[in-house]
Amino acid sequence: MQQLLQNQPELADAAINDPERFIALIRQMEQRQGEFQRMQQIGMLNADPFDIEAQRRIEEEIRMQNVMANMETALEYSPESFGKVRLIILASLFA
Numbered sequence: 320m321q322q323l324l325q326n327q328p329e330l331a332d333a334a335i336n337d338p339e340r341f342i343a344l345i346r347q348m349e350q351r352q353g354e355f356q357r358m359q360q361i362g363m364l365n366a367d368p369f370d371i372e373a374q375r376r377i378e379e380e381i382r383m384q385n386v387m388a389n390m391e392t393a394l395e396y397s398p399e400s401f402g403k404v405r406l407i408i409l410a411s412l413f414a
Contacts, residue, residue: 361377364377
């Protein structure tokens with residue numbers, strides 16, 4: 320805890336006083352670390368543009384980004400396609 324207080328006082332304070340903020344800070348750190356690792360990987364892949372395996376990985380990364388973008392769009396504009404929708408037909412009740 321002493322080391323955390325010296326190196327990251329905001330995180331230490333949140334750990335002691337505000338568990339929800341602590342969790343949020345940890346998630347932010349994990350997200351930043353994931354982005355950093357992804358950028359390192361992209362840098363390594365771009366180092367040799369003629370490497371066929373690197374080109375395959377870049378292609379896969381682009382494909383996954385497109386899939387995620389399509390998923391976000393679908394969730395935003397057609398959320399009903401991700402769950403069951405039950406319709407009540409009132410006409411049959413009055414017939």
